[in-house]
Amino acid sequence: MPNSINAQLTWGQELRATLVLAWPLIIAQVAGILLFTTDVLMMGWLGPTHLAAGTLATSLLHPIFLGGLGVVTATAPMIAQAIGARQSRSVRRTVRQGFWVATLLAVLIAPLLYNAERLFLVLGQDPEVSALAQGYLYFAVGAVWPGLLIVPLRSLLQSRGNTTIILYITVAGIFVNALGNYALIFGNFGFPRLELAGAGISTSFVNWVMALLALLFVLFHKRYRRFHILVRLWKPDWQRFRDIFRIGIPIGLTLMAEVGMFGVAVIMMGWIGTNQVAAHAVAAQFAAIAFMVPLGLSQATTVRVGLAVGSGHPEGVRKAGWTSLWLTLAFMAATCALFLLAPGVLVQLFLDPLKPENAISFGLAIAYLGVAALFQLVDGAQCIMGAALRGMSDTRIPMVFALVGYWVIGLPVGYVAGFTFGLEGVGIWLGLASGLTVAAVALTIRFALRERLNLMSKAGAAG
Known part of the structure; x- marks a missing residue:
């Protein structure tokens, strides 16, 4: 079974168990990013200005949303450890309190998105682009609450080894989103032409x-209804509520640190020009698509490690973590080669090089994609090692690693390389690569030293 834990599992058996659990999650993550890719693709059909506006909007929406998602993601190791310890009541309570946390976070996030235009203007962004971005966010804010509510449900499904349903739901979302975008962005099927606002409405509806x-x-x-997750939904469990925040806030800040680094990169690109923002959007989209494989695998890694922790098997923790890392490195080596060998083929999927208005953005996107190739391995490594540590409920120190790597090193290096040394967008991307490298090295060392740091025992005590 994919969620079985056995201290005597061979490396081959662990590999198989990980892949059985991970492959639907990986495809679901790729499918999930295709939701956003559909938005970017159709925004690009509206022109570089609309593409820049959509990119600016998501540079704020994604870090904030992923920060909230990270907090609720604390339910994943908590549920996995409870299942490993055969504590069904604990599973039920964690899911319910996950709903509570998701609701509170959605209420807190909404006002920030409703006032985004003011922030963009303060940060020196183009007024027209800022106004268009706010038009998208007015409606996309409706995606936040359902997007967070689904996380405890997904954590339960993952921990029970039932990941194919997540894939099916996500694939269904792609088709709904594509139809919604086509109808509302461009005014097809008798709907009004709403452009970016239409993309926001479609995003909320599909979530x-x-x-x-x-x-x-x-x-x-029948496998899940015995948990009765909605019975006494209003009943508080304050200790578990606090535990989700205790474990989840560092996860959320870690995700925000990385995605926020890319979001600030968009802001810095905006200081250079609209073409740079559009080119960055395309290159970042391909980097994000590649990242979905280690991201999906990382969800399985957290479950595998969490199950091993809950059942008291240090050897299971070791094999789960390193197996996932080598799988990730193998895949990211392939995407690195693709970005280096065929960047033009990829970029023309978003920007037609035959159109004169796309010429500058096209060339810049190819250059940025070349830098993205350089950090594929470390991007995958930091994702997997962070997930393995989350499986042991170890989130605070990894958060510090992320903050230092992305914000103390990555962004300053990008700023200096881009503006002091005149490398502009390429320099900003080199900064991104340096931040990811530092985080990957630090997280890998911490996982390697997990027994010396007594991380598994601390996780068991926390559970």
């Missing part, structure tokens, strides 16, 4: 569809 599908599955499938 509600996916959240409701996941909820219905958990409520009515």
Whole structure:
């Protein structure tokens, strides 16, 4: 079984167990990024200004949303450890309190997104681009609550080894989003032409569809309905509520640190010009698509490590972590080669090089993609090692590593290289690469020293 834990599992058996659990999650993550890719693709059809506006909007939306998602993601190791210890009641309570946390975070996030235009202007962004970005966010804010509510449900499904349903729901979301975008952005099927606002409406609608599908599955499938996750939903469990924040806030800040680094890179690109922002959007999109494989694998890694911790098997922790790392490095080596060998083929999927208005953005995107190739291995490594540590509920020190790597090193290096040394966008991307490298090295060393640091025992005590 994919969620089995055995101290005597061979490396080959661990590899198989990880892949069985991970492959639907990986495809679901790739499918998930295709939701956003559809938005970027259709925004690009509106022109470079609209593409820049959509990119600016998501440079704020994604870090804030992922910060909230990271907090609720604390339910994943908590549920996995409870299942490993055969504590069904603990599973039920964690899911319920995950809903509470998701609701509170959605209420806190909404005002920030409703006032985004003011922030963009303060940060020196183009007024027209800022106004268009706010038009998207007015409606995309509706995606935050369902996007967070689905996380505890996904954590439960992952920990029970049932990941294919997550894939099916995400694939369904792609088709719904594509149709919604086509109808509302461009005014097809009798709908009004709403452009970026239409993309925001479609994004919110599809997140509600996916959240409701996941909820219905958990409520009515015989394997999960015994948890009765909605019974006494209003009943507080303050200790577990606090535990989610205790474990989850560092996870959220870690995700915000990385995504925020890329978001600030968009701001710095905006100081250079709209073409640079559009080129950055394309290159970052391919880097994000590649990252979905280690991201999906990392979710399985957290579950595998969490199950081993809950059942008291240090050898299971070791094999789960290193197996996932080598799988990730093998895949990211392939994407590195692709970015180096065929950047033009990739970029023309978003920007037509035959159109004169795309010429500058096209050339810049190819250059940025070349730098992205350099950090593929370390990007995958920092993702997997962070997930392995999360499986042991070790989140605070990894958060510090992320903050230092991304914000103390990555962004300053990018600023100096881009503006002091005149490398502009390429310099900013070199800064991103340096930040990811520092985080990857630090997280890998911490996982390697997990027994000396007594991390597994601390996780067991926390659970």
